[in-house]
């Protein structure tokens with residue numbers, strides 16, 4: 070997969086040189102390129118914004134500069150344009166799984182009051198998939214942090230990025246549709262708190278059952294909406310799994 074991220078603060082994306090995503094890039098599992106939007110400006114001041122039509126506070130990012138950048142970056146084939154915005158559809162694990170199947174993602178990081186609406190409109194009309202996505206109900210100063218979140222959530226799903234793909238199965242919001250059970254490691258007693266006995270029993274069936282029960286318990290308490298979303302067959306599978 071190729072991922073392009075365009076920003077006027079490309080240094081914001083330096084975190085993607087680190088850890089698992091950084092290693093995946095070095096290993097060639099992910100072709101991730103960060104670009105400075107100002108490289109596509111043509112004026113002396115490298116201007117990327119202007120005042121909003123209709124008035125109002127702040128500045129809007131110009132469509133022509135974004136158009137030059139996105140045209141160049143999508144010239145080699147079908148790309149999915151992702152525009153992080155608080156007004157977007159909610160980015161979820163399902164979104165990450167869908168984006169992870171794409172050949173190329175282009176993240177357009179808006180600043181100021183956002184990107185001229187015609188940019189998304191133009192690329193939809195040109196046949197590109199365009200997703201305006203929100204990582205939650207709050208506002209940031211730009212799309213960079215949201216892009217970091219989404220790129221990490223997508224990249225870790227790519228083959229070879231996570232050492233043990235098994236660990237993806239029982240994660241929160243994974244295939245089971247539940248929040249993850251509590252985890253423990255050594256020492257067996259810490260701060261007068263003991264690890265649940267069942268986890269020390271070596272009885273794998275009981276451990277699986279205990280973990281499933283804790284996941285159902287936690288999900289019911291914290292995210293009843295996820296329980297409600299579980300279809301009957303999944304719930305039944307949870308019960309029949311033991």
Ligand SMILES: COC(=O)c1ccnc(N)c1
Pocket residue numbers: 153154155179180202203204205206207208209210211212215
């Ligand atoms: C400027 O972008 C944002 O403020 C943003 C992007 C994605 N999700 C959000 N919740 C906010």
